[in-house]
Amino acid sequence: MHSPHSAHDHGAHDHDGHGHGSHGHHGHSHAPADFGRAFAIGIALNTAFVIIEGIYGYLANSTALIADAGHNLSDVLGLVVAWIAVILSRRPPSDRFTYGLRGSSILAALFNAVFLLIAVGAIGWEAILRLFNPQPIAEMTVIVVATIGIAINGFTAWLFASGSKSDINIKGAYLHMAADAAVSAGVVVAAFITMLTGWLWPDPVASLVIVAVIVWGTWGLLRDSTAMSLSAVPSHVDPVAVRSYLEGRPGVTDVHDLHIWPMSTTEIALTCHLLIPAGRPDDSFLLQTAHDLDHRFGIQHPTIQIETDPDTACRCVLTSAPAI
Numbered sequence: 001m002h003s004p005h006s007a008h009d010h011g012a013h014d015h016d017g018h019g020h021g022s023h024g025h026h027g028h029s030h031a032p033a034d035f036g037r038a039f040a041i042g043i044a045l046n047t048a049f050v051i052i053e054g055i056y057g058y059l060a061n062s063t064a065l066i067a068d069a070g071h072n073l074s075d076v077l078g079l080v081v082a083w084i085a086v087i088l089s090r091r092p093p094s095d096r097f098t099y100g101l102r103g104s105s106i107l108a109a110l111f112n113a114v115f116l117l118i119a120v121g122a123i124g125w126e127a128i129l130r131l132f133n134p135q136p137i138a139e140m141t142v143i144v145v146a147t148i149g150i151a152i153n154g155f156t157a158w159l160f161a162s163g164s165k166s167d168i169n170i171k172g173a174y175l176h177m178a179a180d181a182a183v184s185a186g187v188v189v190a191a192f193i194t195m196l197t198g199w200l201w202p203d204p205v206a207s208l209v210i211v212a213v214i215v216w217g218t219w220g221l222l223r224d225s226t227a228m229s230l231s232a233v234p235s236h237v238d239p240v241a242v243r244s245y246l247e248g249r250p251g252v253t254d255v256h257d258l259h260i261w262p263m264s265t266t267e268i269a270l271t272c273h274l275l276i277p278a279g280r281p282d283d284s285f286l287l288q289t290a291h292d293l294d295h296r297f298g299i300q301h302p303t304i305q306i307e308t309d310p311d312t313a314c315r316c317v318l319t320s321a322p323a324i
Contacts, residue, residue, distance in 0.1 A: 035170060038159035039083035042177065045152050046076045056145045060138035062191070065145060067123040067207050068183045072149070074119035075176040078112045082173045085109075089264050102264030105169040106228045109265060112172035113222035116179070120211045120218075123183075127207035134200035142191040142203075149184035153177050168224055169265040175221055179214045186210040231261035234268055237297050242270070245296065249289060251276040256314060260299065269301040277310050 050072045057065030085108030088101040157177035163170035190206035193199060224235065233239050239260055246255045254275035263269045270293060286304060293299040307314060 035086065035160060035163060035173075036083070038156075039079055039086070039173070042156040042159060042173070043076055043079050043083070045156060046072050046079070046177075046180075049149060049152050050076060053145055053149060056141055060141040060145075061135055062137040062142045062187070062203060065137075065142050065187055067126055068146065068149060068180070068187055071119050071123060071183055072153075072180055074115060075153075075180055078115060078176045079173055081108050081111055081115075082169050085169055099263055102267060105167070105265040106225060106262065109168045109172045109221065110225035110229050112169075112176065113218055113225050116172075116176060116218050117215065117222065120214045123207055124211040127204040127211070130204040131201060131208070134204070136200060137191065137194060137203055139191045139195040143188050143195075146184045146187040146191065150181050150188070153181035153184060157181060167265045168221065168228065172221055172225070175217060179217065182213060183207075183210045228262045228265070233260045234262050234298075237268065237299065242293070242297055242299070245292065246272060246274060246289075249274070250285070251278045251281060253277055253310070257305075263301060267301060268297075268299045269303075270299045271303045271305075273305045273307055273314055275307045275310060277308060279308055280306055 050069050053065060053069040053072060057069050085105040088104040091097075091101045093100045154177075157174055160170050160174040160177065163174075165171070186206040186209060187203075190202035193202040228234070237260060239258070242260060243255055243258055246252060246258070252274050256273050256275075258270070258272040260268065260270045289304065290302050293302045
């Protein structure tokens, strides 16, 4: 409804750049942190290592080492996608993309989760084939190359560690690199066992175990990025608590058409209608509400519509009956 008492209230909307820093009760960043240097270093190191590992994996006849090189190659692509998303998410809004391209970070996280699962599927298939047809490997070459891989992937993962808890796109990059470090560690262990015992099966078995570990770790990323792409309420936000807070604001007798969704992997938006029969509040009400939503729940972009006549049915209420 768009009467004078129920207009879309821009006073409660937190526009970009209006005095918000990186503070907040939940520690949410209001803009993606700058991991450009981390991406550049990670991509350069891993591209060089993929070439080295692929060559020596072929020379050493190690399926695990070749599989790790393939996995590293997928990680390079994953890092490139995540970096592009960070850059795109900073593009200013346009007439057509009114939120800018913030949502690209969500798509990148989803892509990385799916791509990582496809990569480990290929590794697992190759390991199964080698398990039924074991072949000797050059153990010392495998150990040296895989140890270098642990150092490179571990260092790259460390570069992204600080952002992995607050940004699911950065978490995707972090998981890629941490998974590769785990793969390389498994390759080293398998090569040591083969060197000491002469057994040929540890190399492919190590690959299968690592595949299981990576799938387990990636499932959460896939679940969260899928939920974000469907505009689900972020898992760390309690919609019941948000509604309860809004219902408890002075003069509010009803809250409806409440929506909470991720604009990007680091920013959350909210829209709602508040019924205030006592009359339209002043701007301080809206400013305090926006402040509390940010600091209590990490919601940086609220837009609130005020309605004052309880006898005038809101169109959104009439059209939002649950499906049967």
